[in-house]
Amino acid sequence: MKFYDKGFIYKYSDYTQVQIFSAGTVVLDMKIYENRVCKSTFKCQDLKTFNRENLNKSYNEMFLKNLFDKNEKEVVHRDKENNILIKIRRD
Template sequence: MKFYDKGFIYKFKDYTQVQIFTAGTAILDMKIYEDKVCRSTFKCQDLKTFNKENLSSTYPDNFLKELFERNGKEITHRDKDNEILIKIKRD
C-alpha cells in the first residue's frame, strides 16, 4: 500500500479509524480494532494476517494500532529491512 495524501485519524472507544483522501475521494478507510483490521474494500483480517500481508510478519500484532494512536506532531516508522516507511504529520 502506498499513499501520499491527506487523511484523518479518529480515535473511538473500540477502534481507531484511518481515512486517506486524494482529490476529495476516499482511497483508504480502515478501522483498527484490538484484534482485527477492517478496510472498506476488503473483509476484516486478524492483526497477524494483516501484518504478514501488508507489513511484516515480524511486527507485533498491535503495531498498527499503537502507531496511529501515538501522540506527536510527526511520527516516522522506517524499516529498511522490509522497505517500509510510514510518516504521519499532524496539522
C-alpha cells in the same frame, strides 16, 4: 499500499479509524480494533494476517494500532530491511 495524501485519524473508545483522501476521494478507509483491521476494500483480518500480508510477519500484532494511537505531531516508522516507511504528520 502507498498513499501520499491528506487524511484523518479518528479515535473512538473501541477502534481507531484512518481515512486517506486523494483529490477529494477516499482511497483508504480502515478501522483498527484491538484484534482486527477492517478496510472498506476487504473483509476484516486479524492483526497477524494483516501484518503478514501488508507489512511483515515479524511485526508485533499491536504495531499498527499503537502507531496510529500515538499523539505525537509527527510519527515516522522506517524499516529499511522490509522497505517500509510510514509517516504520520498531524496539523
